[in-house]
Amino acid sequence: MEEWKEITLRRQIVAAARRLDALGMLPGSAGNISARLGEELILVTPSAVPKASLQPEEVLVTDLEGKVVRGIRSYRPTSELPMHLEVYRQRADAMAVVHAHPAASVALTLLGVSLQEPILPEAVLMLGEVPTTHYATPSTPENQEAIRPWIKQHDVILLARHGAIAIGSTVEEATTKMIVLEHTAQTLVWAHILGKPTPLSQEEMEKLLQVRQTYGKTAPGDEK
Numbered sequence: 001m002e003e004w005k006e007i008t009l010r011r012q013i014v015a016a017a018r019r020l021d022a023l024g025m026l027p028g029s030a031g032n033i034s035a036r037l038g039e040e041l042i043l044v045t046p047s048a049v050p051k052a053s054l055q056p057e058e059v060l061v062t063d064l065e066g067k068v069v070r071g072i073r074s075y076r077p078t079s080e081l082p083m084h085l086e087v088y089r090q091r092a093d094a095m096a097v098v099h100a101h102p103a104a105s106v107a108l109t110l111l112g113v114s115l116q117e118p119i120l121p122e123a124v125l126m127l128g129e130v131p132t133t134h135y136a137t138p139s140t141p142e143n144q145e146a147i148r149p150w151i152k153q154h155d156v157i158l159l160a161r162h163g164a165i166a167i168g169s170t171v172e173e174a175t176t177k178m179i180v181l182e183h184t185a186q187t188l189v190w191a192h193i194l195g196k197p198t199p200l201s202q203e204e205m206e207k208l209l210q211v212r213q214t215y216g217k218t219a220p221g222d223e224k
Contacts, residue, residue, distance in 0.1 A: 002038075009035045009043050010056035012171040016098065017051035019175060025100040025182065026051040031163070032078035035096045035171050036088060040064055044084060046075040064088060079139035086144045087167055090151045096171040101163040102182035104189050109160045113188065115181075118200045123184040124208045125215075127177060132158040156181050 013033050020026050031051060034044040043059050045051070060071035066081050078084075084097045108115065115123075115130035123130075131150050136142035136159065143159065150157050155167045156177050164181055168174030191197035200208070 006037060006043070006061075007056070009037060009171065010059045013043060013045065013059055014054050014056050016171050016175040017045065017054045020098070020100050020178065021050075021052045023179065023182070025102045025178065027101060031098075031100045032080050032084070033096070033098050033171065033174075034081075034084040034088075036094065037061060041069060042084065042088060044077050044081055046071070047078050049075070080143060082141055082144040083147060083165065086148060087151055087165070090148075091167065093169065094167045096168045096174040098166045098168070098171075098174040098178050099163060100166075100178050102178065102185065104185035105158060105164050105182050106161065108185050108188060109158055109162075113192070115158060115184065115188070118205055118208075119191075119197050120184050120187060121200065121204075121208055123180060124200070124205070125212050126180050127156045127184070128212075129154060130156045130158060130181065132160055135160040136162070138162050 013035060016033055017026065020031065025031065029048050029050050032045045034042050037043050040063055041061055042064070043061055045054065046058055046060055049058055058072060058075065060075060060077050061069045062077055062081065063069055064085055066077065066085060068077060080099055083099065087094050087097050109132050114132060118124050131154055133146035133150065136146040146159065147157050147165065156164065158164050164178065166174045166177035166181065168177060188197060
């Protein structure tokens with residue numbers, strides 16, 4: 001059973017990597033994906049491997065201290081592993097973490113445009129409030145420190161000038177949140193080009209939050 005779970009998660013990570021790469025969110029070998037394998041183990045993508053060509057057997061197994069437990073000997077885990085581990089340590093409900101480089105989302109951080117302001121109803125339902133961290137040097141512990149204050153209350157976090165992370169109960173859910181984030185950012189870019197977008201009213205927000213509580217983090221029409 002445990003072996004089948006690992007095989008399935010490896011395939012899901014590869015599928016997510018290829019999906020995000022096809023959407024231009026994982027340029028070169030950028031970005032990384034992980035999934036909780038057990039209480040003390042996670043699966044994580046290796047460093048310097050383009051996600052478009054990632055294979056299931058290339059995904060590494062590490063413990064929550066970042067030590068490689070199983071995997072190709074010459075491979076190292078992503079340099080952003082400490083950021084993933086911080087999520088798993090703080091969030092028992094986190095089963096997957098996606099870190100990507102969605103262009104429009106990053107562009108908004110360059111201009112100081114916040115995604116915390118509620119504008120699109122679908123984004124409110126699926127993402128909740130999306131904070132932006134202060135700038136942190138990529139591939140250093142600074143990113144781990146930057147996201148630390150936000151993890152417990154937020155599923156999606158923008159990393160200033162860098163990218164974003166999305167937390168999910170499955171790899172697919174975390175991936176979908178990343179895609180919704182970028183769609184929201186692209187819509188906002190167009191809105192700012194055409195004029196000044198107006199936020200949802202307090203009454204409209206209260207209605208959306210009621211829907212979110214009733215159906216969970218789903219988009220309209222996706223309720224089960």
